[in-house]
Amino acid sequence: MMNPQYNLPGVMRPMSSKLFVDSAFPASVSSLVRGRGTPLSSLCDSITWLRPQEICTSPRLFPENPRDGLGKQGILGDCWFICACSALQKHERLLNQVFPISQPIWTDPRYLGQFTCRFWHFGRWVEVTIDDRLPCLGHKLCFSHCHDQDSFWLPLLEKAYAKLHGCYEALWAGQVADALVDLTGGLVERWPLGVGEDSNQEQMFNRMLELKDTCSLSCSVLHCREGAAELGEFHAFTITDIKWVVTNGSQKLLMLRVHNPWGRSTWGGYWGKSGEGWCVICPEVSSQLQSQIQEGEFWVEKTEFMQEFNEVTVGFPVSEDGYVLSIWTDFPLIYTQQMYGSWVKGQSAGGSRNNASFSNNPKFWLRVREHSEVYLVLMQRPHHVSQAIPKIGGVPQKETEPNKDTLHAVGLHVWKVEKRKFNLKKTLLSPPVVGTSSHSYDRQFHLHCDLSPGYHLLVPSTFLRDTEGNFLLRVVSTGQVTLSEMVPAHPVVPVREDVTQGNWDILKIQGEWKKGKSSGGSRNFPSYHLNPSLPFNVPSGCRVVRVTLQQHCQEDKCLAIGFHVYKVPNDKHVSLLSGKPCASCVPHCHSLEVSQSYALTPGQYILVPSTYLPDQESGFTVTISTKIDRKPIQSQETLGPILKEVCVVTVMK
Template identity: 45%
Template sequence: MKEEAWGWHGDQVLFEDGDFPCDDSSLLSDGSTPVARLRGDVTWRRPQEVSQSPTLFPENINLGHAKQGLLGDCWFLCACTVLLKNKHLLNKVLPPDQPQWGDSRYRGSFLFHFWQQGHWTEVTIDDRLPCVNSALCFSRCHSPTAFWVALLEKAYAKLHGSYELLWAGQVSEALVDLTGGLSERWNLGDAGSEEEPRTEQDSDRVRRLDLNLLYPMKDGCALSCSTHSSPGGATELDQYHALTVMEWLDVRMVSGGQVRLLRIRNPWGRCCWGGAWIGSSGAGWNSVEPSCAADLQGKAAEGEFWLDESEFLSHFHDVTVGYPISDEMHLKSIYTGNLLTHTHQLAGRWIKGHSAGGCRNCSSYGNNPKFWLKVSEAGEVLVSLLQHRKQRRKEQYTQMPGKDSKNTKHQHYQAVALHMWKVEKKRFNLSRMLNKPPCASTHCHAYEREVVLHAQLEPAHYLLIPSTFLAGAEAHFLIRVFSSSPTSLSALKSPAPSLPSTTDGEWEIVCFQGSWVMGTNAGGSRNFPSHWQNPCFPFTVCDDTAATSEVNVRITLHQTSHDTDLYPIGFHIYKVAAGGSEVALPKDEEPVASCVPHCYTQDVSLACCLPPGAYAIVPSTYQPDLSGNFTLTLARRVHRKVVKSQERLGRAIQEVSHISVMQS
């Protein structure tokens, strides 16, 4: 973190943000977009240097909508519209009562909140804004005196790393970042293509939207549309341009029928449409009553235009829907209108060689992270899988406008999906269950930041498995559950190794608790000289000195870290000298048994036969100086005569395959 700086403006000391300085490092990433042309021409000015009477919001809220500048972030500006519709959301993102220009408390800084990976994150900026020729060069409000959009854009650019990193993106991502809710993308393409075969590999196919589904929720949900090429009526629309659906309604025609009209806002702030309902001269207006036509035409502000449903479906390629959010910040379902008052979230991770099992085509699918969803009462449930964006470095970021959007998404995200199975019994066979069709799933693996599963569920336990399409693909993710009825969400831990069978003898079980402490006894694997500093646990096999037969031993090492913070662990067993108060490890001798290589897993175990004698177990992480807690479980076979008894405190369960136990 760089030091904060303070600059003088008149008789005031104003904040200057050292973490997002007013230079090319905040403006550019790798210079691969047209923003690079501004290099050397940008000056940074505070709002009072741009307008004589700056304010955050204009008195006429219609003039507070965003107008796009020289930055290709229409996707973000479309999402900003939702804030003007929901005051509670606006106050969450831009906390009210911050000192503005002319206030004695004003110090040139503003605080914003963005939802990131499950939590609201604070972003503080100074109010120096990029300008060319004394005018804002990026986004601004339609009112020249309002600056909330320009400041919000700067805070979002700081969150991403630079203004240039906002060039091109997904409306759905910005909607979630600004609301903490859910959004889904729907295709408006030719329904005839539905007949094409669908496969798991068809990872970019999106579902097709029937506008009638959304009509009951049209006033509450955020709606954006985008075009991937220049349609005939929209001569100025460029590739991948996003627009906002401001309003849509069914209008009675003179003929007695109805026509569905949609009012669209172009972030460019100018009309770019030439359809049947353009301005007041479009031929479509002749089909409705003159008074109705005049009323609707008067609603179209600067940069807005009307079109009917057939034009909408034929000229736009997809729609992004942001779920309505109540004043209490609860989600509303776009499918039913139900209020989803119960929410849960858990983080997870796909780790190569451990939990990145790939799709259902892969034999390793069952290795993926698993979660229990307990539904207590019948109700509507939405489960989302949100993956973290791949780490980006400015010099590695390349996203030229007009490139294939598929490649852009593949660069930042894995293809992911979510499947759900209803579990009928407390104990079940995982492999057998996974061979059955899931009761619900996302439509396919998709290169999206977030995919959403929707279902009406009856009371039961359900197993959720998030997966990447390719085995070994690594990423962090967040599972979120929104439901109308009480639910609970928990991670299914890796199953503990089954204890030795008790039907053919007795076993003595001992547990040791231990810790690796950085700088003290976290010695790492045998590749490091510090290995011998690791904790050491002595044990004996058969105290009878006359015994010669080998003894069955099973050792399990369990690390207590969360699934997302696992270390690669393993252990070695050494033969040591009997007797003595201290154990001397034979550093020049090989271990008699080992549980290696070190694995990213909760538990590692080893079953072996050892001759009578003295031994020591040395558990370790692969790298030295990694702190953590662990449990060692040692089971030794005890040879005793079986004593027949009438007591039955329980019965042994023979596990012949992978068995998972449901945690209530």
């Protein structure tokens, strides 16, 4: 884990008044709490903000011994995030992706008091820059910190994650699986303990033993057993090692070493510090195992582990080439496709298969070109509500917490079809080849399957009809696949027309996509309405309309661009962009120019040019050429120099 580029030797740079101060995430109560619905609110007035060189004399990012980088929780209830950070301790590639290398630290003359971290946020990597002022109580870090308290990678990463979520309080309670996805951009599985046949449980532990060195492994207590409160309810732990030992009676036992983010030894079970279990193995092995534990760690045997813990969370490993590896076959999942979508009330929120409106849900084609191991991933964007019940492990807590994001129950089903021309109603009434057995409130889940070559129909859904939300559909596979959205039943079909021939009226419109203002991204994003809306008219007698979108950039720096055309309805109160476009130039292309011709009926239209991702900046020019059927003028007059006539030039600011 520990990259030497981070810990450069040198003399501590003195404090400077020119150090970076993050005004977007200030050292104030607003960065600590918002709703004041957790115990953290009562401590806000006592918290001070200090830079690492004010906390200790020799701050560094990482300790020399990776084991000293294990995290302790502090007074913030984010054990789930701290456990997920163990994935970065096992993969230097992931660490460098989340914590970019060569950032100047406290011994570097270039040190400016700021750090940048990256998180995988709803389908793309985003950067979060913070200053290094950290919350403290009595000159000591009050939130997460490492066993080596002079190492600051974890509290800095925690601060960046808190900024991404709005404040530290937003990290109070969560899922290890969600944090693993945010830190790796990969896949995660949750395995319930004590559920299913003994053979499946045995297979699970054997697989954990094989994955222990490459995967992030954690376990959670969701319902603590009576008399075992030392583990804590709704609490997550990190599994730091798994190994076989042999008892004095030649019996094999599978032992798991577990780390408690509380950072203190609270386990008093059969294999606790003074437990009876150590008497059944030879003193030499007993001494060796006990010498390996740090403060907060303990050993537990498999049977007792299954009694005390409720589930295991497994983060998929990543190859040296950056590919996610299947935890079941070890094959690299080298092909990735993803698309965004929305469930819209009255249009595409058809609910579960229990509803007759199920066919209204968004539908996608997956073309599998060779027999492949495939993971179909559905990720929903949490929706913001004014009050919600916080959860960990899917179990609500007793306190209510304002300003919390909540999740819908969602599912995904897949049908194999022989060809793209098929009977939709008949297909959806037949059993799917794979699908969720029940709709899940997980932020992300996946279906694991082996798919044969051909076309497959994918239908993501919410459990309740007319439930609105946004989602990301991802496909990762061992073989080549193509993911696309099913087109509307009666789209406007593009036509071929030569713009150099005939009589054309030309409208040119210049504009720009600007971050936070007019760069809303594609229709898959809720910010789509921020894009420029350009009106134009199709007159009577028009045969063809040709739309050309050109971006102003160098050819090697092209953004993915496209556009949609909407017919203005007679009822002006209808929300235009919430409906389906009558014509489109998609998928978005990394090209300087995209162009398409359509046969549009006379009337008023709106054209919406967009980049595929939001917050991308560029200028653009739209050219709308309208071909009019009219006879050429016969005249004996002699004309002067030819003028290039432009109807209107509008500059979008």
